[in-house]
Amino acid sequence: MTASSLESGSRGAGNKVGTRNVLAKIWQQDGPGYMFLLPWLIGFFGLTVGPMVTSLYLSFTDFDLLTDPNWVGASNYVRMFTADPKFAAAMRVTFFFVIFSVPLKLAFALLVAMLLNRGLRGLPLYRAIFYLPSLLGTSVAIAILWRQLFAGDGLVNQFLANFGIDGPSWISNPRYSLWTLIVLSVWQFGSPMIIFLAGLRQIPQDMYEAASLDGASKFRQFYKITLPLLTPVVFFNAIVQTIEAFKSFTPAFVISGGTGAPINSTLFYTLYLYQEAFGFFRMGYASALAWFLLAMIAAFTAFSFLTSKYWVHYDD
Amino acid sequence: MAASVELKKIRKSYGDVEVIHGIDLMIEPGEFTVFVGPSGCGKSTLLRMIAGLEPITGGDMLIEGDRMNEVPAAKRGIAMVFQSYALYPHMSVYKNLSFGLETARAPKEEIERKVKRAAEILQIEPLLQRKPKALSGGQRQRVAIGRAITREPRLFLFDEPLSNLDAELRVQMRVEIAKLHNDLGNTMIYVTHDQIEAMTMADKIVVLSAGHIEQAGPPLELYNNPKNLFVAGFIGSPKMNFLKAKVEGQDAGSAKLAVAGSSLTFDRKVNASQGDEVTFGVRPEHITITEGSGKHFSTVTVDLVEHLGGQTIIYTTTPDGTAMTLALEGQREVPLGSQIETYIDTKRCHVFNAAGDVV
Numbered sequence A: 001m002t003a004s005s006l007e008s009g010s011r012g013a014g015n016k017v018g019t020r021n022v023l024a025k026i027w028q029q030d031g032p033g034y035m036f037l038l039p040w041l042i043g044f045f046g047l048t049v050g051p052m053v054t055s056l057y058l059s060f061t062d063f064d065l066l067t068d069p070n071w072v073g074a075s076n077y078v079r080m081f082t083a084d085p086k087f088a089a090a091m092r093v094t095f096f097f098v099i100f101s102v103p104l105k106l107a108f109a110l111l112v113a114m115l116l117n118r119g120l121r122g123l124p125l126y127r128a129i130f131y132l133p134s135l136l137g138t139s140v141a142i143a144i145l146w147r148q149l150f151a152g153d154g155l156v157n158q159f160l161a162n163f164g165i166d167g168p169s170w171i172s173n174p175r176y177s178l179w180t181l182i183v184l185s186v187w188q189f190g191s192p193m194i195i196f197l198a199g200l201r202q203i204p205q206d207m208y209e210a211a212s213l214d215g216a217s218k219f220r221q222f223y224k225i226t227l228p229l230l231t232p233v234v235f236f237n238a239i240v241q242t243i244e245a246f247k248s249f250t251p252a253f254v255i256s257g258g259t260g261a262p263i264n265s266t267l268f269y270t271l272y273l274y275q276e277a278f279g280f281f282r283m284g285y286a287s288a289l290a291w292f293l294l295a296m297i298a299a300f301t302a303f304s305f306l307t308s309k310y311w312v313h314y315d316d
Numbered sequence B: 001m002a003a004s005v006e007l008k009k010i011r012k013s014y015g016d017v018e019v020i021h022g023i024d025l026m027i028e029p030g031e032f033t034v035f036v037g038p039s040g041c042g043k044s045t046l047l048r049m050i051a052g053l054e055p056i057t058g059g060d061m062l063i064e065g066d067r068m069n070e071v072p073a074a075k076r077g078i079a080m081v082f083q084s085y086a087l088y089p090h091m092s093v094y095k096n097l098s099f100g101l102e103t104a105r106a107p108k109e110e111i112e113r114k115v116k117r118a119a120e121i122l123q124i125e126p127l128l129q130r131k132p133k134a135l136s137g138g139q140r141q142r143v144a145i146g147r148a149i150t151r152e153p154r155l156f157l158f159d160e161p162l163s164n165l166d167a168e169l170r171v172q173m174r175v176e177i178a179k180l181h182n183d184l185g186n187t188m189i190y191v192t193h194d195q196i197e198a199m200t201m202a203d204k205i206v207v208l209s210a211g212h213i214e215q216a217g218p219p220l221e222l223y224n225n226p227k228n229l230f231v232a233g234f235i236g237s238p239k240m241n242f243l244k245a246k247v248e249g250q251d252a253g254s255a256k257l258a259v260a261g262s263s264l265t266f267d268r269k270v271n272a273s274q275g276d277e278v279t280f281g282v283r284p285e286h287i288t289i290t291e292g293s294g295k296h297f298s299t300v301t302v303d304l305v306e307h308l309g310g311q312t313i314i315y316t317t318t319p320d321g322t323a324m325t326l327a328l329e330g331q332r333e334v335p336l337g338s339q340i341e342t343y344i345d346t347k348r349c350h351v352f353n354a355a356g357d358v359v
Ligand SMILES: Nc1ncnc2c1ncn2[C@@H]1O[C@H](COP(=O)(O)OP(=O)(O)OP(=O)(O)O)[C@@H](O)[C@H]1O
Pocket: B014, B019, B037, B038, B039, B040, B041, B042, B043, B044, B045, B046, B193
């Protein structure tokens, strides 16, 4: 469209006042932009906002996929906290998983990032190798591989047998099953590691030189200089990884065969939600579970942001 | 507390590349020494080797007679002020000042006393609770110096501490650092590429170029008796004029030079043979245009005049086409394009041989 045609179009619209004309004017000016946005808009409203709103409604009904939903008020939510021991189990498992896997993963990621940051030769190669598990991480294939590794006759036990250790069946023993999932999660330390590495690169070298002149040991330099200056990155990684951990599903599903076995020891929240929805067709209850998970994640994130001003150091 | 520093055949290599080629230097207790030289000549490297931030490839470094090569930086009794200040951004000014003492587990009263004293000296007491980001460049600079003071070092090192400040503040801080040196009496080594800073602050200037010392000595010694072309050109502003010359004649007590289209008689012998090509050097401020104030030198054409108020800088061309600058006291009216007569005092002229050494 040429400049002159744009101008005459808008002048024409200005002569007749009215909503239609205003809309026409907007359309004339921005129409192509909205056309380009359309595929995303359809997806956003059709596949994200729509289902979300629907599920919020369903969480107050007894929907079972087959019959029409009936409004039941807050009884789904009440049931969660009063009459559902399995929900309590799922909460326990999920919190245990979050509380152990996130700090371990972050600590491990930071450790590797610091090793890689010491001016290693071939850094890009190592970075890629260490990042690989994160790429493969949540895939079904890796979960299956993990099951093979930690099975009773798996590679881990075969390896331990070399030293005369008779390892348990890690994944079918309720004492260890959740830990194998935590180890799997920690092993996927690649993406926080990359972010830590970028953060470490930002810390000026002369900060460490000044600290070493001040007599600070490497350890003191770490917790007085590195860690405080890295808190924005720690904060970011902690939030992202915690949300990931709350939402974690595939590994538990594959390793326990979708049951959360043994004795609900790997019954992740999302796994329980899945069972309720697609195992027992209690869609209304599953929707309530989903919304409660969202509320928990939101509460955690809000809490993190509120406390961040006490421990996160921002440079500006 | 003041310490002597001695460098003996100090070398530094990065891989196969040697960047410091055997430096010998004695710094007396309490001396304010300035390392000066063009970018990349190795000033920072030398300073960082003294600090212990950079391993010494060869030679010995002694502080108060003790060999320091293998002593870790923190144990050398030095403090360093970085060009970037290197303040800890997440700590308050107070914490920045006390970090070293806290690391050394000094008693609380001692920390408080020393921080208070440093803050007093530098007049940063009202800033103690602020974070570095809430400070101006000059205030950061003070904090960086304060951090050095609280350590009560026997040797202060400064690596271009003023280069991030604006011109006015630079002059002010220059004076303050010089005052600080007078008050504390510590040995200080100061790196800069600004020869005015070097001239104004130093007890001893060390002119470096390409990893070796060109000349070391008191500022006026370097100004009056530069050993070679490099030092002559580096020290002084505006720069010394260098003119092509030829030795015309030589006898016991005098020498005759053909320079700038005229013939100049020196009252001293020049260490060169008749017919040698040499370089004749004279500072802009040592040329006059008043008859009788020296030997007649050359008739030059005025190209450009700069009025600085207290000084008038005149850019001219000699009869043989070389550029020559004059710096005259006071305010002078000189028409552009005019021919003027110049006069010099041959005692304040320098002659350099083809290798660049003074003769
Ligand atoms: N880490 C390094 N690896 C290799 N060469 C280096 C290293 N650090 C410095 N150099 C080289 O050593 C020489 C001296 O560097 P140095 O930083 O001491 O110069 P400088 O005199 O301080 O310069 P400037 O005035 O620009 O700060 C330079 O040629 C530089 O390229």
